[in-house]
Amino acid sequence: MKPEFKVKSINFKRKVEESFNRQKFMKLINAKLVDVKPGYCEIHVPYDLNLTQQHGFFHAGIISTVADNAAGYAGFSLMEENSSILTVEFKLNLISVGDGEMLIGKSNVLKNGRTLTICRSEVFIVKNGIEKLCAASQSTLIELKNKSDKAKKRGQVYH
Amino acid sequence: MKPEFKVKSINFKRKVEESFNRQKFMKLINAKLVDVKPGYCEIHVPYDLNLTQQHGFFHAGIISTVADNAAGYAGFSLMEENSSILTVEFKLNLISVGDGEMLIGKSNVLKNGRTLTICRSEVFIVKNGIEKLCAASQSTLIELKNKSDKAKKRGQVYH
Amino acid sequence: MKPEFKVKSINFKRKVEESFNRQKFMKLINAKLVDVKPGYCEIHVPYDLNLTQQHGFFHAGIISTVADNAAGYAGFSLMEENSSILTVEFKLNLISVGDGEMLIGKSNVLKNGRTLTICRSEVFIVKNGIEKLCAASQSTLIELKNKSDKAKKRGQVYH
Amino acid sequence: MKPEFKVKSINFKRKVEESFNRQKFMKLINAKLVDVKPGYCEIHVPYDLNLTQQHGFFHAGIISTVADNAAGYAGFSLMEENSSILTVEFKLNLISVGDGEMLIGKSNVLKNGRTLTICRSEVFIVKNGIEKLCAASQSTLIELKNKSDKAKKRGQVYH
Numbered sequence: 001m002k003p004e005f006k007v008k009s010i011n012f013k014r015k016v017e018e019s020f021n022r023q024k025f026m027k028l029i030n031a032k033l034v035d036v037k038p039g040y041c042e043i044h045v046p047y048d049l050n051l052t053q054q055h056g057f058f059h060a061g062i063i064s065t066v067a068d069n070a071a072g073y074a075g076f077s078l079m080e081e082n083s084s085i086l087t088v089e090f091k092l093n094l095i096s097v098g099d100g101e102m103l104i105g106k107s108n109v110l111k112n113g114r115t116l117t118i119c120r121s122e123v124f125i126v127k128n129g130i131e132k133l134c135a136a137s138q139s140t141l142i143e144l145k146n147k148s149d150k151a152k153k154r155g156q157v158y159h
Numbered sequence: 160m161k162p163e164f165k166v167k168s169i170n171f172k173r174k175v176e177e178s179f180n181r182q183k184f185m186k187l188i189n190a191k192l193v194d195v196k197p198g199y200c201e202i203h204v205p206y207d208l209n210l211t212q213q214h215g216f217f218h219a220g221i222i223s224t225v226a227d228n229a230a231g232y233a234g235f236s237l238m239e240e241n242s243s244i245l246t247v248e249f250k251l252n253l254i255s256v257g258d259g260e261m262l263i264g265k266s267n268v269l270k271n272g273r274t275l276t277i278c279r280s281e282v283f284i285v286k287n288g289i290e291k292l293c294a295a296s297q298s299t300l301i302e303l304k305n306k307s308d309k310a311k312k313r314g315q316v317y318h
Numbered sequence: 319m320k321p322e323f324k325v326k327s328i329n330f331k332r333k334v335e336e337s338f339n340r341q342k343f344m345k346l347i348n349a350k351l352v353d354v355k356p357g358y359c360e361i362h363v364p365y366d367l368n369l370t371q372q373h374g375f376f377h378a379g380i381i382s383t384v385a386d387n388a389a390g391y392a393g394f395s396l397m398e399e400n401s402s403i404l405t406v407e408f409k410l411n412l413i414s415v416g417d418g419e420m421l422i423g424k425s426n427v428l429k430n431g432r433t434l435t436i437c438r439s440e441v442f443i444v445k446n447g448i449e450k451l452c453a454a455s456q457s458t459l460i461e462l463k464n465k466s467d468k469a470k471k472r473g474q475v476y477h
Numbered sequence: 478m479k480p481e482f483k484v485k486s487i488n489f490k491r492k493v494e495e496s497f498n499r500q501k502f503m504k505l506i507n508a509k510l511v512d513v514k515p516g517y518c519e520i521h522v523p524y525d526l527n528l529t530q531q532h533g534f535f536h537a538g539i540i541s542t543v544a545d546n547a548a549g550y551a552g553f554s555l556m557e558e559n560s561s562i563l564t565v566e567f568k569l570n571l572i573s574v575g576d577g578e579m580l581i582g583k584s585n586v587l588k589n590g591r592t593l594t595i596c597r598s599e600v601f602i603v604k605n606g607i608e609k610l611c612a613a614s615q616s617t618l619i620e621l622k623n624k625s626d627k628a629k630k631r632g633q634v635y636h
Contacts, residue, residue, distance in 0.1 A: 023213050023218060027209075028187070050183050051184050051187070052184055053184065054182050055308075059184040060246050061220060061221070061223060061224025061227060061228065064227065065218070065219075065220025065221075065224070069220065086256075088458060090251060091248065091251075092248060092250075094246050095588045097245075110610065110613055111572045115433070116406060116460070118613065138615050140406060140407055142433075247593060248566065248617055250456060252428075254429045254436060269411075269413070269454055274592070275565060275619070277413060277454065279438070292428065295428055295436065295438070296456075297454065297455075301592075340530075343527065369501070370502055371499075378542075378546075382541045382567075383536070383538025386537050387537075404574075407568065407569060408541075408568070408569060410567060412565065468531070
């Protein structure tokens with residue numbers, strides 16, 4: 001289930017880091033890009049009261065953000081130098097409440113097609129140093145060739 | 160597709176508002192609970208650079224937060240006074256980029272079962288005053304009877 | 319939520335019917351293509367003991383077949399004359415058991431993009447003449463341009 | 478990702494086999510229950526022209542049947558002797574066309590909760606003896622305690 005992937009851009013790591021750093025929402029929630037390998041990405045978000053739902057746990061919106069973004073960058077790591085990426089859709093199961101000091105999102109590419117890429121993510125909640133499965137998702141991503149990830153295209157349509 | 164629902168708690172509106180107001184993440188992203196009816200909820204989030212992805216548009220994590228939260232409170236409006244609610248899972252299609260001045264999430268209950276409730280949400284992006292479909296989701300929620308929405312239950316498991 | 323669509327092929331109806339008739343699995347389960355409009359499709363499957371699960375009701379596999387196929391042909395109705403279509407993914411909620419004399423699947427296109435099309439389907443179970451919501455799904459379809467729907471391409475990859 | 482599970486019924490294997498054998502749709506499509514372990518199930522379906530879509534490949538409805546049923550019985554293997562099971566929902570990505578001589582569905586339980594169970598399935602297509610990933614799904618199942626899997630409950634609601 002974890003095939004080895006060949007990258008199409010030798011700068012895949014820098015490309016992913018630069019894109020991640022341009023996402024101001026990642027800064028707002030203090031998310032860290034912890035690992036990027038071909039077809040793999042890991043993102044951490046430390047607990048903060050501002051990120052919580054009604055019971056004081058991580059909000060499902062943060063959990064899905066971590067799952068979606070880990071998937072997006074796992075997929076982006078395999079795309080061409082001049083491609084941009086968009087999430088087509090994802091499905092997320094919430095498995096345990098986000099009760100802990102850190103969220104860890106890990107995503108692996110299942111299939112890297114010419115146009116579409118499929119990923120599976122797991123989000124773990126760390127409490128007292130112990131990782132527990134918090135959520136699991138499955139995502140479809142689309143590669144937009146010759147569309148810079150930097151350019152702001154007003155009025156752009158997803159796919 | 161939009162059946163009429165009978166509420167089980169006459170305080171359903173206040174119950175939803177109080178729960179929404181306890182979610183600190185809603186404050187962080189400046190989300191407003193704009194409408195609550197039996198089996199329906201509407202949430203607005205104004206544009207802010209802090210909520211953006213790499214192209215300066217609303218981040219998919221914010222779009223999914225709006226879809227998920229609208230679904231959760233549409234479902235919660237139909238639950239008993241002493242019930243708590245959790246999202247079991249949801250699936251979201253991103254349909255247009257979040258390029259505009261406001262996100263509007265609207266969710267309707269499709270089926271309110273004894274244990275599980277199914278909702279469909281649409282998220283619209285408003286640009287120059289024109290609403291455009293930005294995302295569509297389908298969610299499964301679980302009603303936890305006799306579990307106060309206020310209580311913080313450390314170590315709690317979802318379902 | 320039900321925008322009007324312009325067809326790209328004036329033969330859209332015949333194209334859908336011919337494709338449906340080439341699906342031998344539709345014959346096996348005695349499925350009928352009952353209605354095709356631009357962006358809409360309706361499929362019926364009468365009860366048969368051969369289509370049941372352990373309690374004697376319609377099997378979830380038949381319910382998902384009806385939801386997926388209605389979505390596929392709702393989307394296909396809007397595609398170009400020389401395009402083929404494939405389902406990228408779908409998500410289905412089973413809402414009531416398939417206890418009745420007929421399944422009715424209805425699907426509407428939510429968004430017809432250049433490459434991807436998003437549909438929502440509902441499957442109803444008819445018992446003693448009364449329709450009840452049995453399942454609801456949301457699907458992503460891909461248009462393969464200049465790939466005949468008739469050609470059998472051995473070794474073909476989805477997308 | 479593949480935790481070890483303790484069964485609650487020592488007859489789990491027989492229970493799964495008997496339920497599978499009561500599903501007349503499995504007989505129609507000539508599906509074989511090939512392996513059942515605690516939290517795991519494997520189902521095979523040999524190629525037959527009656528199971529095909531318009532290009533002569535396995536129909537997506539068959540692929541989703543295999544994914545859903547493998548998930549259902551993986552979950553059922555962990556449930557109590559007197560419980561019944563229903564699929565709440567599933568999401569399936571179709572990854573390669575079903576072009577081959579056999580479909581193999583394998584499913585693993587990710588989380589076995591008190592009420593809900595989450596599974597991930599993979600469906601492989603075998604061509605000339607080589608297995609290739611054809612589809613991947615994620616499912617939510619519900620355990621109905623003290624509801625015999627054999628009883629036919631007319632008018633029953635899912636959850």
